[in-house]
Amino acid sequence: MRVAIVGAGVIGMTSGLALKKNFPEYQVTIFSTVFTPNTTGDGSAGLWTPFLLGDTPQENILRWSERTLRLFEKFWKFGLAKETGLCLLPITYVTSENHTNKMPWIKLVYGAHSLTLDELKKLNEEHKSNYVNGWHFVTYTCEPSSFLPWLTNKFIALGGKLKRRTIRDLSELIDDGYEIVINCSGLGARELVNDDTVTAVRGQVTRVKAPWVLHCFVVDDDNCNYVIPNTNNVILGGTHQEGDYDLCVREKDTKFIHEGCHRILPSLKKAEILRSWVGLRPVRSKVRLETEILESKRNGKKCHVIHNYGHGGAGLTLSWGCALDVVDIVRSIDQNERKHSKL
Numbered sequence: 001m002r003v004a005i006v007g008a009g010v011i012g013m014t015s016g017l018a019l020k021k022n023f024p025e026y027q028v029t030i031f032s033t034v035f036t037p038n039t040t041g042d043g044s045a046g047l048w049t050p051f052l053l054g055d056t057p058q059e060n061i062l063r064w065s066e067r068t069l070r071l072f073e074k075f076w077k078f079g080l081a082k083e084t085g086l087c088l089l090p091i092t093y094v095t096s097e098n099h100t101n102k103m104p105w106i107k108l109v110y111g112a113h114s115l116t117l118d119e120l121k122k123l124n125e126e127h128k129s130n131y132v133n134g135w136h137f138v139t140y141t142c143e144p145s146s147f148l149p150w151l152t153n154k155f156i157a158l159g160g161k162l163k164r165r166t167i168r169d170l171s172e173l174i175d176d177g178y179e180i181v182i183n184c185s186g187l188g189a190r191e192l193v194n195d196d197t198v199t200a201v202r203g204q205v206t207r208v209k210a211p212w213v214l215h216c217f218v219v220d221d222d223n224c225n226y227v228i229p230n231t232n233n234v235i236l237g238g239t240h241q242e243g244d245y246d247l248c249v250r251e252k253d254t255k256f257i258h259e260g261c262h263r264i265l266p267s268l269k270k271a272e273i274l275r276s277w278v279g280l281r282p283v284r285s286k287v288r289l290e291t292e293i294l295e296s297k298r299n300g301k302k303c304h305v306i307h308n309y310g311h312g313g314a315g316l317t318l319s320w321g322c323a324l325d326v327v328d329i330v331r332s333i334d335q336n337e338r339k340h341s342k343l
Contacts, residue, residue, distance in 0.1 A: 001337075002180075006188075007188065012184035015308060051314045062108070066105075067320050095132065098133060113135065169192070183308065186310075189309045199243050207233045209271055283312045287312075291306050
């Protein structure tokens with residue numbers, strides 16, 4: 001079986017690795033215009049939390065995110081934390097909205113408990129805010145700048161192939177003889193499969209040198225500030241600008257980020273600024289993980305296409321869970337093909 005994957009972000013790379021681990025005899029090739037360290041994911045903080053997932057069914061969010069969390073647990077327990085960019089950190093997570101019923105994933109993290117009214121009052125006074133809910137818990141960061149190279153190396157070691165090529169139509173891959181195509185194109189799905197329900201949510205962040213910061217703080221509102229430690233720096237954020245495709249750093253947003261994060265943690269005023277960065281999250285009304293049969297425009301040959309995109313701000317969080325669903329779908333396709341070949 002020849003399998004083509006379009007997209008080399010965390011969704012494409014985890015799909016590729018999961019397939020090679022489960023079907024070592026398959027020829028799996030990942031096509032992309034860019035690879036790590038130049039993907040959108042490479043610039044993100046890698047915090048495990050479901051985020052910007054629209055109307056994606058909660059049972060799917062729970063299943064996918066828990067499977068990824070269990071993978072991170074294995075990394076942590078088996079001494080792979082350093083090479084995969086994994087850290088286990090405490091987090092304070094607050095919101096000025098009533099999100100209690102929208103966060104069933106909170107039961108998956110470690111030691112989660114709600115902030116008391118007194119704790120919320122104290123934070124509101126300190127931050128000049130209006131938080132109405134909050135939690136303390138412990139979760140992982142898995143930095144894509146380390147995780148993506150690790151995934152890539154593992155994929156290649158298992159016989160996977162990488163090809164730098166811009167795919168403009170999935171029919172190209174049918175014509176090239178691929179029997180299964182996995183569409184992990186993220187924001188690129190707007191043009192690749194004419195899905196105009198996928199849109200960008202612009203996120204700008206600043207990386208600073210602040211080794212004394214060992215605790216995450218996230219405000220889960222539309223334009224939210226957050227402080228997320230990584231191994232060598234700390235990410236300060238951020239913006240949530242729907243339908244905004246501007247990749248240029250904006251001074252107005254930089255000011256919003258710095259002022260907000262300084263209110264959260266005044267010691268950050270002394271932090272050395274390393275760089276600012278902008279990324280575009282591929283947001284959709286709900287994650288698209290489904291199959292269809294695609295027919296070549298040139299010769300009428302048919303191919304199985306598995307769509308796996310639209311993960312919003314939770315690509316890393318859902319990645320391994322979605323990859324395992326892709327494996328299940330491919331296994332079903334394989335079994336059907338074998339059954340029909342015997343008839």
